[in-house]
Amino acid sequence: MKKLMKNSVFRVLIIIAGNFSLGVFLFTYIIPNSLSSSFTIWLTIALFAVFMLVFTITMLCEICYDEASKHLVISADLKKAYEWMMRMKKLDVLGWYKDRYHVFLTIYYRDSVMMEELEKLLEDKNFHENQSMELVYHYNKFIVSIYNNDEELVNASYNKITDIYTENIGKKNSRTALIYSLPMINAELHYYFKRYKKANIALKNVNTAKSNKRELAHYYYLKACVLFHNGNKAESGKNIELASEVYPQGQFIKELGVEGRYA
Incomplete structure (x- = not known):
């Protein structure tokens, strides 16, 4: 928990130091020693600018995620966690954080008793891209089916969950996050x-x-x-x-x- 609280400040420092270092490297080494024509100079500057922008956006997404996690895990403040997660979603133009966003929404909808929204969310194909997301899918199907009093789906979802746990518990180098x-x-x-x-x-x-x-x-x-x-x-x-x-x-x-x- 203390680590979560320190992460945001650390990431801000990384953004500042990273962009400064890239700028210094570009203008004191790359341009003077490797480039001659104005076209290659401006092309290199443009590429570095894109890289710095992507780097900055990625770090800002990490900050938003850290803040959302802090409010959810440490403060149990679902509303503030939701606000930070929405900021992350707006910044995530490349879609690199969609897994984290979808996992958070399952928590938000469940804890807010928004079962129709949760059920609709689970239709997203992102829940089938890897086994970690498959686990999130089956767990929340389990919760929704309990709420809907669907005995058959309760059993089916439970069996899928236990299959994933049986496959991965004690397995070396398992990439599946057993988060429940x-x-x-x-x-x-x-x-x-x-x-x-x-x-x-x-x-x-x-x-x-x-x-x-x-x-x-x-x-x-x-x-x-x-x-x-x-x-x-x-x-x-x-x-x-x-x-x-x-x-x-x-x-x-x-x-x-x-x-x-x-x-």
Whole structure:
């Protein structure tokens, strides 16, 4: 988390130092020693300018992404995270950050209980470009199908998720980002099928020490739902309070409730 907070300042310094170094290199070495005609000089300057522009835009996108991540992970401020992510999208003229943008939108739509928007987003072909994005696709299909009470799709999506985890857990040099908690996914599945005791056991396997505020809110919220249906309404209420405390902007906490939760 401290690393995230320092990244933005570091990237600004990189932009300044990088552009300055390129300018010095161009005008003190390349042009005096390698170029003779005015055409080649101006062509080289133009190419360097394009490179510097791309470099600057890339670093600015990284800054926006770092700020969005900081607000989401550290502050649990979904609105500010969304604002920074929209800035990144506007700057990303080359489309190099579309994966990060789409992953963030799945979080934003889910936490805002915008399931129709989430379902429509998952139609984008970008979710099938690599296995990491395939995992994001199947996980969010799993969430949407729970919300829509589509038992067949719940099982199908869950099987796809576990296949990806089975293939990659313990695999050396795996490029697939396993960004979701498998015990939480198991708890979601058991809860959906009203296997509340199994859901509670799965929740005990969640490593909350490594969870950020948003992830903790989902953990406390699901635990509240499980406890409620296990007849422990007092503890359920405490966990709802904990979820609301760590993630005040988590609309799912207020909107879905614990009695008829499907997302």
